[in-house]
Amino acid sequence: MRRASFHPLLVCLFCLFSVRPAFACNVPVCDVAAELKNMASKNQNYRFQLLSRLRQENSKEKDEQRLNNLLFFARAAVTLIQNIGDEDYVLREAKSLRDQSVFLLVQWVWRDCQRLSSGYGELAAETQRYATLDFFLRRVEALKNDSELKELACFAEKAESISRTLEDADYVARAAVQLGAALATQRLEVINGWEGAFRLTQIDGPLADEADRLQLILFSSGGELGIVASLSHPDLRPVIFQKLAFSEGPHSLASRQSFASAVPSVLNLRFDEKFANITGTFLDPVEFKKIHFSARREISVHAFSDLPCSEDDLLGVHRMEAAGKAGRFAIERIGPRQLAAVFSADDSSIRLPFAFGRYNPATGRLTFLNMQVNVPLGWRLRAEKGKGGGCSIRGWGLSTFTGSVYPLMVETEPSG
Numbered sequence: 319m320r321r322a323s324f325h326p327l328l329v330c331l332f333c334l335f336s337v338r339p340a341f342a343c344n345v346p347v348c349d350v351a352a353e354l355k356n357m358a359s360k361n362q363n364y365r366f367q368l369l370s371r372l373r374q375e376n377s378k379e380k381d382e383q384r385l386n387n388l389l390f391f392a393r394a395a396v397t398l399i400q401n402i403g404d405e406d407y408v409l410r411e412a413k414s415l416r417d418q419s420v421f422l423l424v425q426w427v428w429r430d431c432q433r434l435s436s437g438y439g440e441l442a443a444e445t446q447r448y449a450t451l452d453f454f455l456r457r458v459e460a461l462k463n464d465s466e467l468k469e470l471a472c473f474a475e476k477a478e479s480i481s482r483t484l485e486d487a488d489y490v491a492r493a494a495v496q497l498g499a500a501l502a503t504q505r506l507e508v509i510n511g512w513e514g515a516f517r518l519t520q521i522d523g524p525l526a527d528e529a530d531r532l533q534l535i536l537f538s539s540g541g542e543l544g545i546v547a548s549l550s551h552p553d554l555r556p557v558i559f560q561k562l563a564f565s566e567g568p569h570s571l572a573s574r575q576s577f578a579s580a581v582p583s584v585l586n587l588r589f590d591e592k593f594a595n596i597t598g599t600f601l602d603p604v605e606f607k608k609i610h611f612s613a614r615r616e617i618s619v620h621a622f623s624d625l626p627c628s629e630d631d632l633l634g635v636h637r638m639e640a641a642g643k644a645g646r647f648a649i650e651r652i653g654p655r656q657l658a659a660v661f662s663a664d665d666s667s668i669r670l671p672f673a674f675g676r677y678n679p680a681t682g683r684l685t686f687l688n689m690q691v692n693v694p695l696g697w698r699l700r701a702e703k704g705k706g707g708g709c710s711i712r713g714w715g716l717s718t719f720t721g722s723v724y725p726l727m728v729e730t731e732p733s734g
Contacts, residue, residue, distance in 0.1 A: 345387035346372055354394055362404040369395060369411040373418055380426040385419055392416035417442050424450050431472035438477050444486040451477060451493040458500045459655070460680055464568055467505050474498035502563055506538035506545060507678050509568040510622045511593045513537045513698060515716070515723040516613035523602070523609050525551065533721035534596070534613050537696040540676040540685035545571060546694050547585060549600070550721030557600070558693055558718050559585045569593075593618075617723050619714050623682025623702035627709040632657070632677060632684065632701060640715060641724035643668055649675070659686050672697065684711070693719045699726060
């Protein structure tokens, strides 16, 4: 029998088309240099159509590699078209592709201050810069990572400066300021374990022998008061500080005013790694000299839940025990992300209204604030779903006026 044979040319063609792997391209412009050369050889209508198609096809892109490819190509295309001298509509389309790529990278990829700020300044129009700030403003409460919040706060500060340099309308710079303030508040919501009560172990000055009678209370107000601190003594009026903020990181707090005296004071606190001990200084509001002190933690307030309840789970009238007093705790929604509440003891000895309430459904952190003669009483609670699906609400009451701290326990089912 004669054995079949193949012509040498057919063998070569078979190998060429069946063995050689196909070139895979996972980015919008596979060969940027080749495409730019091709664009230069075509007319301006071709260039416009190519840029328009790329912009439309990738308007919802979130992948970092693909967006970086688009941005690299768009920047080069802008330069090419400027050198060729196309009509304005072609150059506008190239800049639109560039701006869209920057905008999508800012939204979905870049989270460091340097790239965010550089991209923000590259955007062609103030409306795009405002849209960038608004994008982050609408997502602040969902952010949980402190490092990311710190980078975004840096970006907000630089964005304000960039917008003023570029002479944007005032509303853009105001949005940057608003973003910075929102991020500062959110940082208070994501750093856990620093709130609570501390007993002083050492202090300079005339109260040195009574340091153990001095109590330091720290909690976040959840609003524009920022972090509130009080230094209280059983026989003396407390010194209250408001609008403290994390200055250098989650282990350093600073304030620049005291609302308990006519003389402004400065408070600086530094925690150890586990938030168990504090060293700090404040200015004596009478003699206006710096006083050093140290303190150790007595009570920890942890306010994050592994499985947070919904805001609707909180609403209604609940049975509650506060500082050993049983009573009714009514919670109502009064606006978007705004709550109000009233606690009434069964024996009528206590009635506490809370005009300010805020709940973060991302962390389960629940805050209520009552102002006693312009001094805040804070209730910090944690709302967490149990294995049976019920909502467990537990926490602490912290009084800056008396320096007292007491447990709060809410029954899981509303009474009606």
